[in-house]
Amino acid sequence: MSLALKYRPKHFNELVGQESVAKTLSLALESGRLAHAYLFSGLxxxxxxxxxxxFARALQCAKGISATPCDSCPSCAESxxxxxxxxxxxxxxxxRRIEDVRGIIEQSKYKPSLGRFKIFIIDEVHMLTKEAFNALLKTLEEPPAHVKFILATTDxxxxxxxxxxxxxQFHFKKIPLKAxxxxxxxIFEKEGVDYEEPALEMLARSGGGSLRDTLTLAEQAISFSNQNVSALATSQMLGLVDSRVLEEFFSALVAxxxxxxxxxxxxxxxxAMVLEEMARFLKEAMLSQKLxxxxLEPFMSAIAQAQPLLNYGADGDFVLALSTLKMQASLQQPQTAQAQPTQIATPKTTHQAPQPQQATPHPQPTPTTQALQTAHKNPAQSTRPPQADPKELFKQLIAKIESTNTKLGRVFRELLVFKSFDNGILFLHSNADESASLLLREHYKTLIVPCxxxxFGANARIETDKSKPKPLEQFKENNPSLMQAMQDNLGTTDGKVEDC
Structure with missing residues (x-):
């Protein structure tokens, strides 16, 4: 027998990680405050x-309704x-068909033969058809006094x-890792299996909060490691990255x-698993202050940006290399930002006797002074070099968008034409059709604006003008056969219907 079946809970106090649900149902049974239908949802x-x-066994127990069924009466034994x-x-x-629900309705008319109630447990109830739900409504709302419904669903x-x-409704939450x-x-102590605690943590993380999935992996790990579940054997079985490799990787990046x-x-x-393990390692590093x-923030941001690329079908090695380059670049940016102010020397203030005023020529402003004055007057443009060509910046914008969303970048490159950039406004001419415009609107706030x-600067925004075809040109394009017929009937030779 598998571990999931062998150690399946038989009482509410054996439920793992669902204390609030167990307490509520137990109190309802003890106080007799019973509903006619329950919905259990969760992972x-x-x-x-x-x-x-x-819950059904507690309702059917021959010794009376209680939170703890006796497990010895004939009703409990059969349950x-x-x-x-x-x-x-x-x-x-x-x-899931309406005929199956009609069978339930027909059975609900008859009183129980052995137990106290007629109890219907419908698992994965969300799979029922719309007609089946409609047939169940009336019986579910006003069932006979001897009928109880317990519905279960993951969605x-x-x-x-x-x-x-x-x-x-009772929501079953994701079971905590520690539980x-x-x-x-x-379970391992009862089964006489030797284990290392890091191996159990790996199994629990891979189970994703599902106890059944975790027990299935645990049973596989016991067979793989021959009754000695070690961290190394478990990581090999699950295909996980050794935490020591990740620690060495991030330490080398920082150094x-x-x-x-x-x-x-x-x-x-x-x-995908490497990115997931990197994110987990950085989370633990944040709590333990290893890095x-x-x-931490730029590293996590690079990983978050890499995961959607895999969904678009990008090559895994390329995504991993790109994420590493972003992490390395993020380490160099603060050093550059700190190096800039040191180029400007601040004169020391000294107390001297007042000197007679002399006419001195005004010094010519240096390029550095001009740049500082420009940034002071217009902070919105201070995030980019003053001499930057707006057309080159527009090309950089296209490349940045294209690196994240290839389809959206192609729309920018092929259908949007640079006109000018003035006072923080990027003017573009749009040739986008309806589908391209929909794509632009969908990603405007989440991708286009941040890039x-x-x-272009913190206060930059986009304005577009979209050319519309003249009515006659649009009519020609949409009705070519009709235009040809009109030309034939009018006897025009140059094809200019508008001249007729």
Whole structure:
């Protein structure tokens, strides 16, 4: 028997990480405040179906309704074996038609034969068809007194509002990492398996908050490591990057050393997993202060920008190399920014006796002084060099957008024409059609504006003018056959219908 089935909870106090749900259901059973329909929603493997079975067994227990069923009466014994006559479980994915729901409605008319209630547990209820939901509405709202419904789903947003309003809803949260690790320790000790705690943390992270998924991986790790679950064996089995390699990689980046060999080592793993492990390492480094706080934000930003590129189908090695270059560039920027003020010498103030005023010629302003005066008068333009050519900046803007979104960059390159840049306004001529305009509007705030401010200045904005075809030209383009017929009937030889 698998670990997930062997250690499936049989009472509310055995639920892992769902204390609030267990407490609420237990108090409802003890006080007798029972609803006619319940909805359990949450992540897969979080305990929804197990809680539904415990709740149903507590309702059917021959010794009375309580939060702790006796597990010894005939009703509890059959419930534990999954063969109780009055507790009907069905899968909404395979019984999703209106005919299946009509069968439930027909069964609900008959009183229970062994237990206290007729209980229907419908798993993955969001898979039911619209017609099936409509057929279930009336019975779900006003069922017979001996009928209880327990619905379970991983996607409650797919359920109609009419169903949600007829049920008591319980959300099963993602199980915390510490709770899963503690549960794994308990199971491994009962199974007599040797383990290292970092290995259990790897299994818990890979399970993604699902206890069932974690136990499946744990069982695989026990077989892979021959009853001795070590951190090295677990990382090899899961394909995870060794934390020591990541620590060496980021330490070399901060120290300005070469990371070529380390980058080649990371390229052997799945790029998405490498980025995920990098993000986790930086999060732990932030809490433990392993790395300087000033590098954490640009490093995390580079990783966040790299993950969408994989969704667009970019090569994994290229994405990893690009992220490394961005991290290296972020380390050089503060040094450049700090070096600029040191070029300007500030004269020391000394107290001297007043001297007779003499006419002195005004010194000619140096390029540095002119740049400082310009930046002081117009802070919006101080983020870029005063001598920068707006056309070259527009090319930089296109390249920056294209590196993040290839399709959007192609629209900028092919359909938008630079006209001028004046007073923080970038004037463009647009030849974009309806689909291109929709793409521009969709990414304007999230991508275009940040890139625009980075290249042209903090207060820069875009204005466009879109040429519209003349009515006759548009008519010609949309009705070529009709135009040809008109030319034939009018007998024109030069093709100029407008002259006729």
């Amino acid at each position: 897969r493997g979080s305990g929804k179906t197990s809680s539904a079975r415990i 534990l074996q999954g063969s109780h006559l009055d507790t009907i479980e069905m899968d909404g994915a395979s019984n 409650p947003f797919k359920l109609p509002a009419t169903i949600l309003s007829r049920t008591q 899963i690790v503690a549960h794994l320790k308990l 300005g050393k070469s990371v070529e060999n380390l980058l080649q080592s990371l390229a052997e793993y799945d790029t 300087p706080s000033g590098v 625009l401010k980075e290249v």
